[in-house]
Amino acid sequence: MNTAVQLIGVSKTFGAVQAVKNVSLEVASGEIVAILGPNGAGKTTAISMMLGLRSPDAGSARVFGRDPRTPQARDRIGVMLQDSDVPATLRVREVIDLVARYYPNPLQVKRALEMAGLEDKADSMASSLSGGQKKRLCFALSVVGNPDVLFLDEPTAALDVEARRGFWEQVSAFSKSGKTIVLTTHYLEEADALAQRIIVINRGEIVAQGSPAQIKSRVGGKLVRFKSHTLTLAMLEQIPGIIRSSMVSDTFELYTLEPERVLREIFGRNLGLSDLEVRGGGLEEAFVELTTAKA
Amino acid sequence: MTTATLNNAPRAVSPLSTLFSQTRAELTAVFRSPGAMIPTVLFPIMFWFFFGLPNAKETTSGGFNVGAYILGSFAMYSMIQTVLFNLAINISSERVTGWYRYQRTTPLRVWVMFGAKLLSTLTLALTALILLLVVGSLTGGVHQSLLSWLSLVARVLLGVLPFAALSVFIGYVARGPNVASPIINLIFFPMAFASGLFIPLAGLPQIVQDIAPFLPAYHSGVFARVAMGVPSPSGEWVNVTWLLGYTVLFIVLAARAYKRDEGANYR
Numbered sequence: 001m002n003t004a005v006q007l008i009g010v011s012k013t014f015g016a017v018q019a020v021k022n023v024s025l026e027v028a029s030g031e032i033v034a035i036l037g038p039n040g041a042g043k044t045t046a047i048s049m050m051l052g053l054r055s056p057d058a059g060s061a062r063v064f065g066r067d068p069r070t071p072q073a074r075d076r077i078g079v080m081l082q083d084s085d086v087p088a089t090l091r092v093r094e095v096i097d098l099v100a101r102y103y104p105n106p107l108q109v110k111r112a113l114e115m116a117g118l119e120d121k122a123d124s125m126a127s128s129l130s131g132g133q134k135k136r137l138c139f140a141l142s143v144v145g146n147p148d149v150l151f152l153d154e155p156t157a158a159l160d161v162e163a164r165r166g167f168w169e170q171v172s173a174f175s176k177s178g179k180t181i182v183l184t185t186h187y188l189e190e191a192d193a194l195a196q197r198i199i200v201i202n203r204g205e206i207v208a209q210g211s212p213a214q215i216k217s218r219v220g221g222k223l224v225r226f227k228s229h230t231l232t233l234a235m236l237e238q239i240p241g242i243i244r245s246s247m248v249s250d251t252f253e254l255y256t257l258e259p260e261r262v263l264r265e266i267f268g269r270n271l272g273l274s275d276l277e278v279r280g281g282g283l284e285e286a287f288v289e290l291t292t293a294k295a
Numbered sequence: 296m297t298t299a300t301l302n303n304a305p306r307a308v309s310p311l312s313t314l315f316s317q318t319r320a321e322l323t324a325v326f327r328s329p330g331a332m333i334p335t336v337l338f339p340i341m342f343w344f345f346f347g348l349p350n351a352k353e354t355t356s357g358g359f360n361v362g363a364y365i366l367g368s369f370a371m372y373s374m375i376q377t378v379l380f381n382l383a384i385n386i387s388s389e390r391v392t393g394w395y396r397y398q399r400t401t402p403l404r405v406w407v408m409f410g411a412k413l414l415s416t417l418t419l420a421l422t423a424l425i426l427l428l429v430v431g432s433l434t435g436g437v438h439q440s441l442l443s444w445l446s447l448v449a450r451v452l453l454g455v456l457p458f459a460a461l462s463v464f465i466g467y468v469a470r471g472p473n474v475a476s477p478i479i480n481l482i483f484f485p486m487a488f489a490s491g492l493f494i495p496l497a498g499l500p501q502i503v504q505d506i507a508p509f510l511p512a513y514h515s516g517v518f519a520r521v522a523m524g525v526p527s528p529s530g531e532w533v534n535v536t537w538l539l540g541y542t543v544l545f546i547v548l549a550a551r552a553y554k555r556d557e558g559a560n561y562r
Contacts, residue, residue: 084393
């Protein structure tokens, strides 16, 4: 399998903040990888180094074995950046046509319009598009060069649920043609919907990686906390669905993907408990858990 | 299978054809912005009708046709205005909208990106200039030989060089067109006035006359008017030296601002 994208021991510091710490990763040709992490985890910095927008303080980035700043590497990548606007006074078709001409082997403009679902907006001014339509235009720009690798940096950050699902369908359709895709996201659901492999980063470091199922079992759950005088850890171990549990004096903390089922079991045993708290869904907390669990 | 997988043999992209399509897109965008077109095209012609035309048929004490003198000044004014506003506003807005950042991830070469900005700005500026010269010569009865008109255009292009560099500098310093535009207004109109581009220096207070020879637009104006038969008071080489000096200064400033932007955003 060919390697499409590589970070080799890269670090990047901005002022006093070390955004990325000695990260190494490889994305195989044809693979779809999601880099998942909370805001400020270093995802955008990592992807910026893959794109050659940022140069690492240490280590190196490679796209098909080349420095991403070389024209040969750029010919083969398509990019959707966060918050990048398009020239307001050009029509949708004109912007796509302009970008297509940068690439040696572009798609037809019509095809890119179709892939982004923008056929009926082709003659609209870019400035007249809604937020979701602008994102779709950025997607059209990222694919029109017929790239071998597509980089999507938080592609659905500002979209509503429906638009997000529509976007996932477009990306999936593109990936069917054997393209490599690297995306960053802070939605576990998005990583799960699109990627074959998820790399979780937090505070600039890779804290976990694996298949969506593996990652979901580690960060997709809820933290349940309560006090009980009658319960023991041994009793909790008999309840299925608890990924890990801990006890400090009379306070129990357990981590589960199915809090409803687990709580039903506990209530069913008629054990006295108080101060019940179910927290989470929040990835940030899950990442903190994950990081401390690893340490 | 979709066309996405049907790779034809890759053809190399010629930078010249990209330069052409990029320039065309820049021009399309600017010709569609009334905010850029109105001051660029209408202001110089409007000023000509206000300040130039009423005296166009007169002759100065030095024996020059006033119409030709003023048209020479306004040609320079028009050129400086277009270049100064257009480049700075274009660069500063692309920097804040992220389009600049996006383009840097594409195979588009940086020199093609800049070349297209320069070419489209010059096309726009020359369009405005030619309109002014046609309107000016027809309404004011300013008759010059073809060679003089061509010389005027060439001199105006040289006279605008320092302002092209200054504009790039402002484009890299200002965060967005809403910052760039007032900065330029603040610099440009007082400077154009104090350099004798609107009203000949002789009609201005002594203090302004004393300051003018230190301003780049003064030397641009003097240099441009030579084409219209008005000799340079100091000799043309003095004007050219000042213009080149200012060009070098502003290029250094622009290069430093560019490097600072690179350091902050792309290192």
